[in-house]
Amino acid sequence: MKFVRAAIGAALLVGCAGQTASAATGNVLFNGTITATCTLTVNSNGTMTVSSNLQSLSSHNAGGSAGSVQVDTTGGVQLSVDPVTTTTVPAADVTATTWTPTFATTGAQTISETGTATALTVPGTSTAAINLAGTKSGTNRFSAGNYQATVTVRCE
C-alpha cells in the first residue's frame, strides 16, 4: 500500500513538472507629437560701411560685417526677412535710399544668400548671416553722420 501511495505521489509530481506557470503579456504604447518650433537667438548685430563712391552703405563693403542669428528648429517652418521700414539717417541726408536685407544660412541647412522667404525643412541648428545694403542712385550720395536700420528676421 505504501508503494502505491508513493507511486501516485511521484506520478503527480512528474505530471506537474511539465507545466509552466501561466503569464499574460501586453504592449504599452507610447505616443509623442512634436509640433513645429523655432528659436531665434541673435548672436550679433551687423555693421555697415560706405563704399568709395559713397553710393553704397552695406555690410558687404570692406570693413562691414553681417549680423548673426542662430536658428534652432524642428523643421516645417519658414525663414524670411522683412523690408526695412525703420531707419535713422543724418539730417543732411535728404535723398532716397533703397534698403535690401538678405540672409544666408549654414549648419543644419544651407541656404544661399536670398531675400526671399525660404522653408527650413532640416531639423537642427543653423546660423543665419543677415546682411543689409543701402544704395543711392544717380548723383545721390550718403552723408556724414549716423545711420541706423532695423532688420526683422522672421521664423514662422
Added chain:
Amino acid sequence: MTKLWVLLVATTACLAPLAATAQSMTPMRGEVRSFTDAFAVKVFPGNPYDKRIRVEVHVYDQDFRPVEARISPSVFLLAGQASRPVLVVVPFDGASDRKVRICTESIPFPGEQTQIRAQICGKFFGHRKF
C-alpha cells in the same frame, strides 16, 4: 459675460497641453473651436538669452495687417532663459473662421547701427461654432 470667459478659458485649455516651455514661442500652430464671438489662444514666449529682454506680442492677419486683439500682457520684460504665458483673445469680427498670426518680437541688442529684430510667428485658425 462670465459665460463668455468660461468658454474662452475652456477653448484655451484645449490648446494649452500642446505648449512647452523654453522655446521662443510655442505653440506655433493651432486650431481653436469657439462657441463665442472670439477665440482664445495661450502662447508661451521664451527668452533664449542669459539676460533680460523686452518682448512684444502682436497679432496680424494673413497679409500682416495688425488685428485688434486683446493680448495679456502685450509688452513685458522676460528674464533670461524664462518663459511665460500670454493670453490672446481674437474676435471673429462677424466671420465664421479666422486665420491670424501671433508674433513674439524682440530686439535683444538695441541701439546699434544695424540692429536685428527677431520675430517668431505662429499661425492659428479659429472656427466659430454656433
